[in-house]
Structures are given as structure tokens and as C-alpha cells.
Amino acid sequence: MRYDDRLATALRLTPVGQGVARIQFRQLLDLLGTLPAEEQGEMVDLAYLRLGELGGRIPAADRAAILRQPGLRLRAPRLVAALAGAEPVVSLSALHAAQLSDEQWVDLIPALPLASRGTLGMRRDLGPGARALLARLGIGDPALSSTPAPKEPEPKAPEPVAQTPAPPAPEAPVRTPRASAYQASSPLAEDTIGALVRRIEAFRQARENNMAAEAARPAPSKKAKPGQPIQSFDFASDGEGRIVWAEARVAPMVVGYGLGGNGPGANAVRLHQPFRAVMITLAGAPAIAGEWQVDAVPRFDPLGGRYIGHLGRFRRPAAVAASPAPTVPAQDSETDRLRQLLHELRTPVNAIQGFAEVIQQQLFGPTPHEYRALAAVVAADSALMLAGFEELDRYARLESGSLALARGECDLAAALDVLVSRLASDERGPALRLEGHERPCPVALDGTEAERLCWRLLATLAGNGKAGEALPIRMAHRGDAVLACFTLPATLAGLNDEELFHGAAPATHQPGAGMFGTGFALRLAAAEARAAGGSIMREHEQLLLTLPGLTLPIVNLSQVPENRSEACETPVA
Numbered sequence: 001m002r003y004d005d006r007l008a009t010a011l012r013l014t015p016v017g018q019g020v021a022r023i024q025f026r027q028l029l030d031l032l033g034t035l036p037a038e039e040q041g042e043m044v045d046l047a048y049l050r051l052g053e054l055g056g057r058i059p060a061a062d063r064a065a066i067l068r069q070p071g072l073r074l075r076a077p078r079l080v081a082a083l084a085g086a087e088p089v090v091s092l093s094a095l096h097a098a099q100l101s102d103e104q105w106v107d108l109i110p111a112l113p114l115a116s117r118g119t120l121g122m123r124r125d126l127g128p129g130a131r132a133l134l135a136r137l138g139i140g141d142p143a144l145s146s147t148p149a150p151k152e153p154e155p156k157a158p159e160p161v162a163q164t165p166a167p168p169a170p171e172a173p174v175r176t177p178r179a180s181a182y183q184a185s186s187p188l189a190e191d192t193i194g195a196l197v198r199r200i201e202a203f204r205q206a207r208e209n210n211m212a213a214e215a216a217r218p219a220p221s222k223k224a225k226p227g228q229p230i231q232s233f234d235f236a237s238d239g240e241g242r243i244v245w246a247e248a249r250v251a252p253m254v255v256g257y258g259l260g261g262n263g264p265g266a267n268a269v270r271l272h273q274p275f276r277a278v279m280i281t282l283a284g285a286p287a288i289a290g291e292w293q294v295d296a297v298p299r300f301d302p303l304g305g306r307y308i309g310h311l312g313r314f315r316r317p318a319a320v321a322a323s324p325a326p327t328v329p330a331q332d333s334e335t336d337r338l339r340q341l342l343h344e345l346r347t348p349v350n351a352i353q354g355f356a357e358v359i360q361q362q363l364f365g366p367t368p369h370e371y372r373a374l375a376a377v378v379a380a381d382s383a384l385m386l387a388g389f390e391e392l393d394r395y396a397r398l399e400s401g402s403l404a405l406a407r408g409e410c411d412l413a414a415a416l417d418v419l420v421s422r423l424a425s426d427e428r429g430p431a432l433r434l435e436g437h438e439r440p441c442p443v444a445l446d447g448t449e450a451e452r453l454c455w456r457l458l459a460t461l462a463g464n465g466k467a468g469e470a471l472p473i474r475m476a477h478r479g480d481a482v483l484a485c486f487t488l489p490a491t492l493a494g495l496n497d498e499e500l501f502h503g504a505a506p507a508t509h510q511p512g513a514g515m516f517g518t519g520f521a522l523r524l525a526a527a528e529a530r531a532a533g534g535s536i537m538r539e540h541e542q543l544l545l546t547l548p549g550l551t552l553p554i555v556n557l558s559q560v561p562e563n564r565s566e567a568c569e570t571p572v573a
Contacts, residue, residue: 007031007043011050012370018058019366025054026066033074037104048082060087067093074098077108084116095119102127109133230287231316236299237309241269242350244309253285256346259310265294272298272307279317283402284340293317338396342389349389353382388515391524398527405531408446409550412482413437413475415451416458420473423462430465430489432458436475441482443547445532450547453528457486457536457545460521465489480549481534485542492518493541500538501526 015021028051074097083094106129121139236245241259259265275296296312359375397403420432476483502519526536534547
């Protein structure tokens, strides 16, 4: 468990200007508002003292605007009581934003000023205990005033017995109907009680009529049934082509999808052009899986003119809309559930990363350097998490066969030579050396995919190696196949196959190995090799990567019997 030092961190900031003072005021509100009711201590008292000092520097209108901001959490009775004693506009905003339980309201209401009690009486979400207490204190239901009451004749004042002037009476608060009900000894009180009873009855009758009308009204059913394909939905994307908003019925299933990349919408996103009947395939839940026709227009910042994304609609093509829902194979259900979970996880992480970048880049105004540094750490951690989600998604698609690596032509020896030279510049890592690459080693794989596969293997092995440890890599040919033999570092060579390919030990300092550890990185690399028609196998203290040459048919090379004595013994599952 980590020590919560957020309050101390916020208090260390010196409010040197109005902007910084507003930032600290907002942070203290959120931190104090979420503390447990029984929380006490010197740090809490200092925070309340600083909050009062900031209240004297920030205008009341600005403090009220901060209290009305969405997402503010006021759940501490002590903080609500302190804010309720401020200026009327601040007290009004605080009492409307407070989120207390019924018991907490019952304890707090007697300590509130009279004007604050009247403001609190306008809330509709109070519990029965708080409403009963307000009624006992003479705070009536403001909804009763919506029903006009008959005008009562002004009573004539009685003749005074003596003509001596009466002393001036102090100003009294406005009398409520509840208070006048106590004077049952006069005809005027009886008339007032009768008027109040009539108003209560009219209010109850109107409320019952409204409730009956709402119950009789058929509720619109816009939500699709489970498994039923959705025919259309609106969406909005960000500047990178990722869907960041969609209708509520489909948002958990589509938020996070990329419209750019290498897909048909790449040019429209890159050139900031409209989508015109662009066909895009979505994978995931049966309700949104399949072909879609997308029409969208680009959006630009009205102030700076910066491109901020697209706004448009997904529609089912006529032929697809008329067809039944696609049938998902049973063996892919686990993969689909994993991918759906990853899409739902991307949404909050993307939001956290976006807010952190806003703070770090000071897009909404000056930000203290301490907060910019913390925001940079949060943005980096978010990027690492998103990269991990991409690796999990890629592995699931490769294992289920829904992702095929791009075919092409590249020299595996040249690709490895470039990557080895890049890693050899790190003095903290092992000594990598490529051998046997004098002749070309062409493979039937796209250059980008080959570099990604080789980098994953090199980064994983180098990250587990010691500084200066010799890790030679030998290139060879076996028929039409190209082989690359990677020497395992000592920390991995001593592991058995289960520990090597299914362990969770992270790499020491190379970020390219991924966030899920060495075992997952090797399994992902093996899945990529199989998708390319090759394999990754272990042979004693070496890891053998086999890829098909340009003239080799696309088959699983682990089945090739040639020179079996030199083949690896253990394939990566």
C-alpha cells in the first residue's frame, strides 16, 4: 500500500498568482471533499487554513464557478459547513454540489445558517430524515409555492387601548406557513391553516396526475437487443483518428477503434478530408461486427483552426443490413471477450493520457512545473499501458487467425544488422554481434513486420543480459528457409522451457521487450513467426528463428525434417 501524500503535495505549491491560486483552490476542494468524515490531523487543519486564505484572494463569483464545475466531489460535512458560511453565491453553489448521506445532512443542518437551510430546502434528492428536520425547523417545501393560493383579506388592526407609542420591534424573519400554524387560537390562524391545507392538496393532486401520465406514456425503446446487429450510430474521433465518443448504446463496443492506420480511412484522417461512403470493417461484439459505410466531416478548433477529428455516422450497407446477424465461431469467443475488454480499458486510459498531456503542455493556461512533471509521468505510464493493450490485442488476433502478417520481400540479415547496431550503442547492455550476414537473406515477409519481429526478440534477450555479456547472432540457410540463431543470455539459458516461455519476469532496462515480461514477449514473437509461415524454437542455449525464403511455400517450417539433428528440440507454444 502506498502512502497518500496528495494533500502534502498540493500544500507545497506556493500560490504566486491568480491562476495558480485557482488551481490550488480546486485541488484542495477535491482532496478535502473526498476525505473520510473522521479524518483529522495537522495536515488537514493546514489544508483548511490554506483554503480560507485562498478564499480571501479569489473573488466569490470565481469560487462559485469552481464549485459548479463537473466532477467536483464534496462528500465531507466539515468542508460543506465551511463553504456554507461563505458569501451567498458561494454557499448556494456549495450546497447544490454537496454529496452527503441522509445521516450527515441531519447532523449538519442545525449548524447551517438560516439562509443556507432555505437553499437546502430546494434540493429534491434529500433523504427523509433531512426533509423531516427541515420541516421541523420551519423550512417548507418550495414546490408548494408553485400552486397559487387564494388571496386572503387584509385583517384590520385592532384599536389600541392606550395611545402611548410602542417601542420599535426588532426585525423578525419572514414567517412561514409552518410558523403561523402554531397560532391556532385566532380566526386568522385558522384561515391560514385552511389555505395551506388546500395548497397541499392541490400540489399532491398535480403530482399524482403527472406520475400517472408518465406511467401511461410508452417508453421509447432505442436500445438494441443483445446479439441484434445495430444499423447505424453517430461518432466523433480525435486528431489521430481514434473514436472518442459514440452513442451510449454502442460506446463501450467502438470507443478506441482507429479510423486511420493502414485502413481505408487513413488518407482522410491524414489529409483532414471528409469520409464519403468509406467501407470499414469492425471486429468485436456481434452487434457491431461486420462491414460499415462511414460518412464524416472533419472538425477544426474554432480558435486556432487546428484539426481535432471527424464527426459522422456509421451505417450498415443495404446488403449487410438485410442479412442476419453474423455467427461467431465458438472457438473465438474467448478471443472476442478479451478484445472487447481491451477496447473498454482503452477508453479511460486514453482519457487519462489526454488530460495529462493537456496539463503538461499548458493548453489551458500556465501550470506549475511540479504538476507538469507529474503529468509527464502519468502520460508516459498511460502510453506504456496502451502499448501493452496493443500487444495483447495483437497476440489474441494472431492466435485466433484473424490477423495475417503482410507479405512482401526484405533482407532479414540487413534488418538484423541495423537493429544490432542500434542496441550495441547502449553500454549498459550485452555485447551483441551478428555473424554470417555476408550474403543476403531474403524472406517472404514485409520489411516493417520483419523489423518488428526481430526487434521484439533482440530487445527481450538484450534486456535480460548483463553488461558486456557476449550474445552472438548467427545467420544461416537451410534449403529455401532462412535461419537466425540467437544466443540466450545466462539468466535465461538456465531456465527450463516453462519458466522461459511462461514466466513473468520483466526485462531489466530495454523497453522494447514489452510490459508483460519475457515469457509473453517470446510467445508473441512465436505467434508472429507462425503467422509468417515460420517458427521459433529453442535448442539448448539458443533460440532459433526460421522464416520462409522467397521461393519457399508458406508452410509451418517446424514440420521440415531436413537436417533434424540440428533442429531445435522445443517449439514455443
